[in-house]
Amino acid sequence: MPSNERQSVRLSREETEYSAPVRRRHRLIAWIALAAYSTFLVCRALLRHRAGDAAYVPVWELQDSHRFTAWIGGLAFAGFCAFACFVPVGLLASLAVPCHRRGWRGFAARLAALAIAGAVAVLVLTIENGSLWRPTTAARLVLPGLGCLFGAWVGTTWLRGRRARLWLAPKIAVLVLAAALLAALVLWLSVESAPLPFEAAHVTSAEKRDLVRLIRSKNPRSLGDGQTHTLRLTEHDVNVLLSWGLSLGSPDRKAQVDFAPDAASLAVSIGVAPGNTRRYLNFQLTGTVRIDNGDLMVRVDRCRLGRMPVPSWLIDPWCPVVASLLRHDRRSKPFLDAIRTAQTGPDWIEATYARVDLPPGFREDLFGPAGAGEEVLASTRAQVEQLLAAxxxxxxxxxxxxxxxxxxxxALARERSIETNAVTENRAAIFALGVLLGHSRIEEFLGPVLPEPPHAAARRALWQVQVRERADWTKHFFVSAAIALLSDTVISDAAGLLKEEFDADTGGSGFSFADLLADRAGTTFAVRATRDEASARAIQDRLAHGFQVDDFFPPADDLPEGISDAKLTSDYGGVGGARYLHLIDEIERRIAACAAYR
Structure with missing residues (x-):
């Protein structure tokens, strides 16, 4: 063999001997990096599991179409993060395991790398969810698994040599572009220029009263041990409830259900406004939801999102996931545990259920934190004691x-705000006034704030406090203010309106636009007093210079009162009629003219 060939062979062997230690060092570094990154993911999962309740999106947040759209976007971003967080796991696993070999040994090495990455993903998701043996956990492994697979592909491609590395970036760019185009196509097919062609149920005051009375008569919290109620709602009843609920949020939203034996269909249109163009997110679903002896079964027969029919092979695997999610979700679990049977029939749905005890924090899950934490409760107790003592x-x-x-x-809120937050102290002041001057049941939503002994004489005196020579307006004002802080201004206004609609019924005091003004004044006061730090201190400063009724509560004695249900319909067009809306606009104009609310 010529000497130059022997030198070439010798150099090749030296290069091989040199590269082996380098590769071992590289694999060691990859193992260390994989262990460190996996530890980071585990710690992150532990923190997210402990703070899991904080991750809930309040249901009421979704009543606003803009918030709903933002929530959908947030879900998409969370999905991308779930994918991206596990790309390094697959990448480091493929670098730690020698995947550059060909043949069966290389294939086995790649499988080993994927198995390691998958084990890390399973561990992290199990810690974060608190359980492994749930369909929801398996479903949540999809995106992390894809991230691991993508990372492993990048790693094995990198190990194949310089030429493969040169083509890696263009390949990734093509994949990203394809994913973006697919997402854009799905979004374009999902949003349409017109809503679904159905008429939402018309909601009347009489129907509201009938439904409230029916549901109250079947209140699950009134049941004792071993007792059950059976509630049957017609298709029209459910559609009225849907229209009523959706009317409290953003406009251009409607929904409709149709019931059949062991089947139901749902159609929803939600107005969205990308830019200045009104578009609609239309959704149609047909399937079965049944509960037998507490066992929830979900089946989807047909699903359509906008112009895009969703194939059954894509939906079917998610049905048990949805059922498991509902069974274990903190907000739905108490209700599902109480339901013995639930079924649909021709034009009706029926459920038999036992007593339901709402878990702590249920109100916050629905409406979000109202600020009635321990700090606010402590301040509210101080306010209650101060008012009773005064x-x-x-x-x-x-x-x-x-x-x-x-x-x-x-004055007490202003004094305490020197060392604390003015918004918090104003919340406490309004809660105390709501309990003492509005209604004592406000305490049920807050927590215990009334002292012992009960100070009966002082509380009776506060119960009779008048504004513009009307004690009932005082109650309307402060109850609405407290409800606005406990939930939302829309809920507060809706509660006030519902109360007036009940008053308009036979035997009631009659519908009162003056009472509605008191409700709106209280809601507006609560919003202005707690909107931000500057607004909170401005209200404190104004009251420190003395109370002027016109600044907070406009004249209301000339507004129509004592209106019967029939007269409300005939003379004012009912709730939402032309004369009704004219008076509502007048109420808003008067409140906006108050100096404290400008």
Whole structure:
């Protein structure tokens, strides 16, 4: 053999001997990096599991179409993050295991790398979800698994040599472009220019009253051990509830259900506005939801999103996932545990259920945190004690006034705000006024704030406080203010309207636009007093200079009251009629003219 060939062979062997230690070092570095990154993911999963309740999106947040759209976008971003977080796992696993070999040994090495990456993904998801043996956990492994697979592909391609590395970036760019085009196509097919062609159920005051009475008569919290109720709602009843609920949120939303024996269909149209163009997210679903002896079964026969029919092979694997998610979700679990049977028939749905005890934090899950945490509760207790003490110090024969109560509460809030947050202290002041001057049941939503002994005389005096010579307006004002902070201004206004619709029924005091003004004034006051730090301190400063009723509560005695249901329909067009809306606009104009709300 010529000497130059022997030198070439010798150099090749030296290069091989040199590259082997280098590769071992590279694999060691990859193992260390994989262990470190996996530890980071595990710690992150532990933190997310402990703070899992904070990750809930309040249901009421979705009543606004913009928030709903943002929620959908958030889900998409979370899915991308779930994919991207596990790409390094697959990449490092493929670099740690010698996957550059060909043949069966190379194939086995690649499988080993994927198995290691998959084990890390399973461990992280199990820790985060708190359980492995759930369909929801298996479903949540899809995106992390794809991330591991993509990372492993990048790693094995990198190990194939310089030429493969040169083509790696263009290949990734093509994949990203294809994914973006696919997402854009799905979005384009999902959104349409017109809503689905069905008429949403018309909601009347009488139907609201009938449904509320029916549901109240079957209240699951009134049942004792071993007792059950059976509630049957017609197709029209459910459609009225849907229309009523959707009317509280953004406009251009409607839904309709159709029931058949062991089958139901749902059609939903939600208005979205990308840019200045009104578009609609249309969704149609047909299938079966049944509960037998507490066992939930979900089956989807047909699904359509916009112009895009969703194939059954894509839906079927997710049905048990949805059922498991509903069974284990904190918000739905108490209700599903109580339901013995639920079924649909021709034009009706029926459920038999036992007692339901709502879990702690259920209200926050629906409406979000109201600020009624321990800090607010402590401040509310201080406010309650201050108000009761102020009333007990009044000279004999002198009664507390609306202005005195506001000044007393917000003077304490101003004093306490020196060291704390003004918004928090104003919330506490409104909650205390809501309990003492509005209705004591506000305490049920807050937590215990009334002291022992009960201070019966002072509480009776506060119960009779008047504004513009009307004690009922005081209650409307402060109950609405408290509800606005506990839930949402829309809920507060809807509760006030529902109360007036009940009053319009036979035997009631009649529908009162003046009461609606009191409700809206209270809601507006709560919003302005707690909107932000500057607004909260502005209300404190205004009340520190003395209460002027016109600044907070406009004149209302000239507004129509005592209107019967028949007259409300005939003279005002019912709720939503032309004359009704004219008076609502007048109420809003008067409230907007108040100096405290400008």
């Amino acid at each position: 009333v007990e110090k009044l000279p004999r024969g002198r009664r507390p006034t609306f202005g005195m109560c506001l000044e007393t509460a917000f």
